[in-house]
Amino acid sequence: MNRGRAPIGLATLTGGNHAAAWATVRASVIGLVCVVLLFPIYWMVLNAIQPGAYTLRWPPYLSPQGLAWSNFAELFAEKPIAHWLAMSSFVAGIVVVATLVVVIPAAYALSRLRWRGRELLGLLLLFTQMMPGALVVAPELGLYRALGWTDNLAALAVVHAAFVVPLCTWILKTSFDAIPRDLLEAALCDGCNYWSAMLRVVLPLTRPGLVAVSVVAFFSSWNEYLFSSALITKSDLYTGSLGIATLITQLDTPIFVLMAAGVMFSVLPVAFYIAIQRHILAGITAGAVKG
Amino acid sequence: MAQAAIADVSERPRRLDLFGVHSGRIAYWLVLPLIALETVFVFYPIVRGILVSVEGPTGGIDFSNYATMLRDPDFFWIIVRTLVFTVLIDVIVLLVGLGIALLMNWRFPGRGFVRSLLTVPWAVPEVPVALTFLFMLDPTFGVFNLLARLLPGVTENPQWLLDPVLAMAIIVVVTVWKGFPFYSLVLLAALQTVPEELYEAARIDGAGAWAQFRHVTLPGVRASIALLAILAFIYSMQQFTLIWLITGGGPVDATTTLAPAIYLQAFRFYNFGYAGAMAVVGFIFSGLATFAFVAVQRRLAVHEA
Numbered sequence: 291m292n293r294g295r296a297p298i299g300l301a302t303l304t305g306g307n308h309a310a311a312w313a314t315v316r317a318s319v320i321g322l323v324c325v326v327l328l329f330p331i332y333w334m335v336l337n338a339i340q341p342g343a344y345t346l347r348w349p350p351y352l353s354p355q356g357l358a359w360s361n362f363a364e365l366f367a368e369k370p371i372a373h374w375l376a377m378s379s380f381v382a383g384i385v386v387v388a389t390l391v392v393v394i395p396a397a398y399a400l401s402r403l404r405w406r407g408r409e410l411l412g413l414l415l416l417f418t419q420m421m422p423g424a425l426v427v428a429p430e431l432g433l434y435r436a437l438g439w440t441d442n443l444a445a446l447a448v449v450h451a452a453f454v455v456p457l458c459t460w461i462l463k464t465s466f467d468a469i470p471r472d473l474l475e476a477a478l479c480d481g482c483n484y485w486s487a488m489l490r491v492v493l494p495l496t497r498p499g500l501v502a503v504s505v506v507a508f509f510s511s512w513n514e515y516l517f518s519s520a521l522i523t524k525s526d527l528y529t530g531s532l533g534i535a536t537l538i539t540q541l542d543t544p545i546f547v548l549m550a551a552g553v554m555f556s557v558l559p560v561a562f563y564i565a566i567q568r569h570i571l572a573g574i575t576a577g578a579v580k581g
Numbered sequence: 582m583a584q585a586a587i588a589d590v591s592e593r594p595r596r597l598d599l600f601g602v603h604s605g606r607i608a609y610w611l612v613l614p615l616i617a618l619e620t621v622f623v624f625y626p627i628v629r630g631i632l633v634s635v636e637g638p639t640g641g642i643d644f645s646n647y648a649t650m651l652r653d654p655d656f657f658w659i660i661v662r663t664l665v666f667t668v669l670i671d672v673i674v675l676l677v678g679l680g681i682a683l684l685m686n687w688r689f690p691g692r693g694f695v696r697s698l699l700t701v702p703w704a705v706p707e708v709p710v711a712l713t714f715l716f717m718l719d720p721t722f723g724v725f726n727l728l729a730r731l732l733p734g735v736t737e738n739p740q741w742l743l744d745p746v747l748a749m750a751i752i753v754v755v756t757v758w759k760g761f762p763f764y765s766l767v768l769l770a771a772l773q774t775v776p777e778e779l780y781e782a783a784r785i786d787g788a789g790a791w792a793q794f795r796h797v798t799l800p801g802v803r804a805s806i807a808l809l810a811i812l813a814f815i816y817s818m819q820q821f822t823l824i825w826l827i828t829g830g831g832p833v834d835a836t837t838t839l840a841p842a843i844y845l846q847a848f849r850f851y852n853f854g855y856a857g858a859m860a861v862v863g864f865i866f867s868g869l870a871t872f873a874f875v876a877v878q879r880r881l882a883v884h885e886a
Contacts, residue, residue, distance in 0.1 A: 320684055331701055334713040350724050392618055395611035405608035418623050420867045422819040424840035425860040428847035429630035452622035513706035515822045531708045538712055545716050552709030563704035564697045571766055
């Protein structure tokens with residue numbers, strides 16, 4: 291906010307005061323907005339890490355009154371949270387591998403090659419990305435029953451992959467788009483053949499895109515609830531989202547243990563999403579075939 | 582200089598053709614896995630759902646599910662509710678998103694940190710979000726009751742989720758809260774592309790803060806707002822998990838939008854044909870939104886060129 295230079299004298303003083311007042315107003319607005327918007331996160335974390343007695347109290351204390359890890363101890367002792375998180379990681383790991391296998395060649399073809407049907411494929415991908423999962427969950431269950439794939443975590447990973455692949459294709463396509471064509475040509479002129487140019491020049495340059503795609507694929511599966519709840523019924527196959535969702539309905543779990551479970555389940559996606567947000571945004575909004 | 586440029590241009594296509602030799606056929610092999618995956622696990626179930634919706638009780642094609650649906654007042658209200666929900670989300674999330682983006686566009690110490698903090702709601706999975714809000718709305722211990730008690734005349738903790746209007750408002754608030762970081766990050770990126778010179782020129786012309794916002798900022802982000810409005814429509818149509826876990830579509834069916842309605846028809850009433858018919862309405866909505874998205878993007882591409 292460059293307001294230009296104020297003339298010397300009184301104006302400088304008032305200008306200075308004005309700027310200081312303005313900075314204070316700004317800081318308080320930003321502070322207030324942060325407090326309001328982050329309150330639910332604060333509340334979840336606070337009630338996970340303070341003694342349960344403070345959670346089951348009316349009216350609640352808004353500030354931390356004490357620290358205790360007993361909620362986490364109780365969570366791990368009483369609930370199979372470690373098992374659920376392991377199941378989530380297993381499914382999400384398969385989703386990442388499947389997504390990369392499918393998305394790398396497809397994004398390359400969409401970004402770099404000219405072929406008939408490219409625009410149509412782009413449109414179909416966009417349609418898939420825009421379609422609410424709830425519209426197909428019933429016929430998907432029908433298909434999975436016919437294949438005998440229900441209560442199978444690897445099979446669940448396949449449907450997770452199918453629904454995250456369109457977005458991942460766009461994300462990776464934007465990072466292929468950003469590689470200057472001259473670079474690839476130069477590599478080819480320097481005697482690389484097509485495939486070694488790919489491996490040595492193109493793939494290293496798309497590494498941020500590949501990381502972003504892996505993170506998006508992993509956590510879209512990790513977070514997914516609808517298809518998991520329809521395709522998995524056995525409780526020993528529950529993933530994190532299914533397990534925690536059942537804790538909500540069972541009503542026998544104390545709230546502070548639920549909050550601890552929420553924190554355990556949220557830590558990883560929050561850390562990774564913050565790290566890669568820039569790379570995802572371009573892909574989400576650039577999700578259409580241009581030129 | 583000009584000649585060199587022309588020579589360069591004329592040379593380029595030939596070099597590109599060198600790729601073209603490979604690209605023609607190889608492209609189809611490269612996209613084959615993608616097409617196979619989407620066909621089997623997305624497009625085939627769509628077709629299957631449509632077929633189930635037109636299957637008569639004794640076989641053959643029968644549109645009675647559609648006839649029932651169109652005469653069903655419940656279905657009419659589901660559509661009304663879905664539209665109310667999507668429009669509310671659309672307007673509120675864009676206003677909040679733009680507001681936050683404008684705040685983040687100020688230069689202040691710790692801006693990067695604050696920006697990361699405000700991304701958190703977007704990154705937290707839906708199940709813990711539902712869990713936390715359920716706790717905050719708990720009629721006995723919920724912290725939202727403190728807020729309600731500030732209102733004159735409120736002496737009892739409200740039954741937040743048993744009141745149809747309150748329940749809908751809560752679902753809107755939670756959905757907006759979960760989604761706003763995405764919109765503000767995209768809008769922030771758009772704000773940062775508005776050239777500083779335009780603001781300077783406006784100031785020289787004597788434009789105040791509001792005039793600058795109205796004539797420089799808004800035109801600069803209008804395109805992004807148009808795209809985001811369509812995305813917000815889609816995302817709120819897709820919203821299932823938060824509604825399902827927080828209200829279950831209730832009280833009665835005050836928060837049953839199209840997505841939970843289809844789920845209920847299929848998995849509670851085992852009415853797969855009727856669920857399929859409602860899904861077709863959903864396909865039409867999301868198809869229209871897809872085309873709108875592409876149309877807006879085409880126009881942007883033309884503007885950029």
